[in-house]
Amino acid sequence: MAATVQSILQEYFEPFAAKHPLSLEQRLAAERLRDCRTPALGGHVVGCPEGHVRTVCCNSCRHRNCPLCSAFAREKWLAADR
């Protein structure tokens, strides 16, 4: 499996942060990217209006630098006619 920004943060952020001083903004950004779409950020129920399908999805972090959250906008931008 390929490494992602999130998988790297999940494995190495806490040991890194323990050794290196980070600003509050840096810590919060790294934590949001690490926790994006995991139970750490909570979840919501998604389903069809008729109630046939219902599932629980984990919340996104919505951080401007998150590769997971910006994926749709990136694909939309790439697919747009220019």
Ligand SMILES: [Zn+2]
């Ligand atoms: Zn995100």
